[in-house]
Amino acid sequence: MIKKLALALPLALTAALAPAAASSAAPAAPFEEIQGHGLDACPAGSLCLYEHTNYxxxxxxxxxxxxxxxxxxxxxxxGDRASSAYFNEEPAADRFYLHTDTNGKGEHMRFFPGKKLPNFHKVSGYTENGEATHVWMNDDVSSVTIR
Incomplete structure (x- = not known):
C-alpha cells in the first residue's frame, strides 16, 4: 500500500500543478517581427513599423x-529603428500613438486607420503637453500606445 501511495503522490502533484504552470506562461508579445517591403507586406488589422523609409x-x-x-x-x-509606418485597418479601429520616449512619454504622433507615412522626417505631431508641433521621429520611436 505504501508503494502505491509513493508512486501515486508524484503523479497527483504533477497533475495538480500542471494547470498552474500553463496559466503562468508569458502572455503573447504585442508584436511580430517579419521580413518584407511595401504596403502589401503589412497584414490587415495591424500597424506596421518599417526599418527603412518608403516601407x-x-x-x-x-x-x-x-x-x-x-x-x-x-x-x-x-527601439529607435522605425523609419516609416502603415496602419492597415478600417476607420472603425482604435488609434495608435508613436512616442519618442518609453512608456508612452515624449513627443508623439497619432496614427489613424489607413494612415501611410513613408518617412518620419519632420512630421506633424505633438509635444508631451499636447501642443501641435513638427517632430523628428525617424529612428526615434521608443513606444507605441493604443487609445
Whole structure:
C-alpha cells in the first residue's frame, strides 16, 4: 500500500500543478517581427513599423507588426529603428500613438486607420503637453500606445 501511495503522490502533484504552470506562461508579445517591403507586406488589422523609409523600399528588411501597446520597443530590439509606418485597418479601429520616449512619454504622433507615412522626417505631431508641433521621429520611436 505504501508503494502505491509513493508512486501515486508524484503523479497527483504533477497533475495538480500542471494547470498552474500553463496559466503562468508569458502572455503573447504585442508584436511580430517579419521580413518584407511595401504596403502589401503589412497584414490587415495591424500597424506596421518599417526599418527603412518608403516601407523598406524594394528590399526585404525588418517590419514590426504591432498588435497592442508596447511600452519599450528597445526590449524587443526595435527601439529607435522605425523609419516609416502603415496602419492597415478600417476607420472603425482604435488609434495608435508613436512616442519618442518609453512608456508612452515624449513627443508623439497619432496614427489613424489607413494612415501611410513613408518617412518620419519632420512630421506633424505633438509635444508631451499636447501642443501641435513638427517632430523628428525617424529612428526615434521608443513606444507605441493604443487609445
Amino acid at each position: 523598406n523600399g524594394t528590399t526585404d528588411s525588418t517590419i514590426v507588426v504591432v498588435t497592442g501597446t508596447i511600452n519599450d520597443l528597445h526590449n524587443y530590439g526595435f
